[in-house]
Amino acid sequence: xxxxxxxxxxxxxxxxxxxxxxxxxxxxxxxxxxxxxxxxxxxxxxxxxxxxxxxxxxxxxxxxxxxxxxxxxxxxxxxxxxxxxxxxxxxxxxxxxxxxxxxxxxxxxxxxxxxxxxxxxxxxxxxxxxxxxxxxxxxxxxxxxxxxxxxxxxxxxxxxxxxxxxxxxxxxxxxxxxxxxxxxxxxxxxxx
Amino acid sequence: xxxxxxxxxxxxxxxxxxxxxxxxxxxxxxxxxxxxxxxxxxxxxxxxxxxxxxxxxxxxxxxxxxxxxxxxxxxxxxxxxxxxxxxxxxxxxxxxxxxxxxxxxxxxxxxxxxxxxxxxxxxxxxxxxxxxxxxxxxxxxxxxxxxxxxxxxxxxxxxxxxxxxxxxxxxxxxxxxxxxxxxxxxxxxxxxxxxxxxxxxxxxxxxxxxxxxxxxxxxxxxxxxxxxxxxxxxxxxxxxxxxxxxxxxxxxxxxxxxxxxxxxx
Numbered sequence: 328x329x330x331x332x333x334x335x336x337x338x339x340x341x342x343x344x345x346x347x348x349x350x351x352x353x354x355x356x357x358x359x360x361x362x363x364x365x366x367x368x369x370x371x372x373x374x375x376x377x378x379x380x381x382x383x384x385x386x387x388x389x390x391x392x393x394x395x396x397x398x399x400x401x402x403x404x405x406x407x408x409x410x411x412x413x414x415x416x417x418x419x420x421x422x423x424x425x426x427x428x429x430x431x432x433x434x435x436x437x438x439x440x441x442x443x444x445x446x447x448x449x450x451x452x453x454x455x456x457x458x459x460x461x462x463x464x465x466x467x468x469x470x471x472x473x474x475x476x477x478x479x480x481x482x483x484x485x486x487x488x489x490x491x492x493x494x495x496x497x498x499x500x501x502x503x504x505x506x507x508x509x510x511x512x513x514x515x516x517x518x519x
Numbered sequence: 520x521x522x523x524x525x526x527x528x529x530x531x532x533x534x535x536x537x538x539x540x541x542x543x544x545x546x547x548x549x550x551x552x553x554x555x556x557x558x559x560x561x562x563x564x565x566x567x568x569x570x571x572x573x574x575x576x577x578x579x580x581x582x583x584x585x586x587x588x589x590x591x592x593x594x595x596x597x598x599x600x601x602x603x604x605x606x607x608x609x610x611x612x613x614x615x616x617x618x619x620x621x622x623x624x625x626x627x628x629x630x631x632x633x634x635x636x637x638x639x640x641x642x643x644x645x646x647x648x649x650x651x652x653x654x655x656x657x658x659x660x661x662x663x664x665x666x667x668x669x670x671x672x673x674x675x676x677x678x679x680x681x682x683x684x685x686x687x688x689x690x691x692x693x694x695x696x697x698x699x700x701x702x703x704x705x706x707x708x709x710x711x712x713x714x715x716x717x718x719x720x721x722x723x724x725x726x727x728x729x730x731x732x733x734x735x736x737x738x739x740x741x742x743x744x745x746x747x748x749x750x751x752x753x754x755x756x757x758x759x760x761x762x763x764x765x766x767x768x769x770x771x772x773x774x775x776x777x778x779x780x781x782x783x784x
Contacts, residue, residue, distance in 0.1 A: 343735075344713075344765075347590070350590060351590060354586065354589055354590060358581055358585070358586070358589070359578060359579075359580055359581070360573065360574055362579060362580070362581040362585070363576040363577065363578050363579045364573045364574075364576050366576070366579045367576030367577060367579075368576075375581075376581055376582065376584075376585045376588075379581055379585060379589075380585060380588055380589055383589045384589075388737065391716075391733075391734075391735055396556075397552075397559045397562075397563070398559070398562070398563040398566065399563075401570060402563060402566040402567075402569075402570055405569070405570045405573045405574075406536065406538075406566055406569055406570070408573070409538055409569060409573055410538045413538045453572060453575045453576065454575055454576070454577060455575050456571070456575070457571050457572050457574075457575035458575065472537065475534065475537040475538070475539035476537050476569070476572055479538070480539065481534075481539050481540060481541055482534050482539050482540065482541075483541060485539075497530065497534065500533055500534055500537070500539065501530060501533045501534075503533075504533035504536065504537070504565050504568050505533070507568045507571075508564060508565070508567055508568050511567070511568065511571055
């Protein structure tokens with residue numbers, strides 16, 4: 328379901344006021360994309376459902392903090408949803424780090440996949456124009472973006488795990504995001 | 520409004536859009552975005568990419584059971600009893616976990632060490648609530664935020680305590696060192712009537728009330744609100760929270776729920 332930005336603003340205001348029908352509409356529009364992202368990143372159906380539930384719970388609790396002047400609801404909501412998915416990834420890593428029986432290799436699993444994690448991850452879980460655009464990025468930029476988006480790594484963690492200076496990682500991530508936006512725009516124009 | 524040309528967080532925005540910042544950096548960006556439309560617009564461009572990636576996963580449908588969980592359509596007695604009134608939706612997770620246990624009721628200023636101890640004690644209580652795991656997780660994150668905020672160098676703290684029969688409303692305002700932002704936590708504020716909101720006021724020394732935040736509370740009177748600051752706390756003589764229309768008021772028009780006079784600088 329695609330709503331106009333103004334219709335979404337009205338819908339979110341109704342959610343903030345506790346309107347059950349509005350919440351139902353938001354769920355119909357966003358449950359599948361939120362769940363697909365959670366499952367695509369976490370690769371665990373039950374956990375992805377739990378995270379999706381929390382995302383909508385947060386919407387219920389914080390819908391009144393959405394400011395329409397700062398951008399579309401879709402941006403705000405899917406960014407929050409991705410943030411919650413990343414929190415779950417990081418929670419898993421912290422659990423692994425607390426478990427003294429885990430080997431160092433197991434602890435760092437998820438940040439250090441064999442070969443090229445960016446290539447494998449992109450091919451496995453991201454499709455369409457985004458996959459095409461990512462494949463056109465310089466490999467080092469693609470790796471930084473994918474480690475952040477799919478593996479929940481902070482810039483500092485990317486630097487630690489790749490051995491690349493933090494400043495270089497920041498530059499790669501920034502340039503990668505700017506280039507990705509340009510590539511996605513080009514791909515959309517080609518499609519029209 | 521941020522000073523023109525002063526955008527120290529601009530280079531952090533791509534990583535912010537990817538949720539790839541350290542907590543301190545994230546706080547810095549949040550504080551700046553709250554007052555800078557230019558950086559908010561730039562962030563929206565980066566979020567275009569994050570949203571495109573979020574929508575590029577293979578479509579997978581969640582179960583019908585999830586819909587019931589989220590929308591509270593399950594037939595459990597608990598879900599039915601939480602229905603406040605016809606047409607007023609309540610989620611299935613509304614039972615709140617235990618709250619922060621606050622220290623001395625009359626204390627106006629709490630030490631960082633004291634707050635941290637409170638958070639630790641509360642986390643121990645939370646661990647015993649195994650049937651509210653999802654809710655506890657969110658609250659733990661908020662408590663970590665509070666502990667993190669309280670541990671920032673130079674943070675100053677203002678506590679407010681209501682009077683009358685328990686549960687008495689309480690609030691804690693933690694202001695960061697450069698007085699650009701504060702974290703407000705409330706407990707046991709009365710449930711909001713429809714079309715009403717709470718408004719936080721900072722009272723200038725000439726008696727002018729400055730609306731600092733408009734917020735709602737959950738069923739236990741709990742709120743966790745990031746507040747944008749425009750002046751140093753020394754510029755204010757009092758802090759208060761009042762009941763206002765849901766769109767807010769230019770000056771207090773409703774009942775004052777909490778208030779405290781600040782000591783002179």
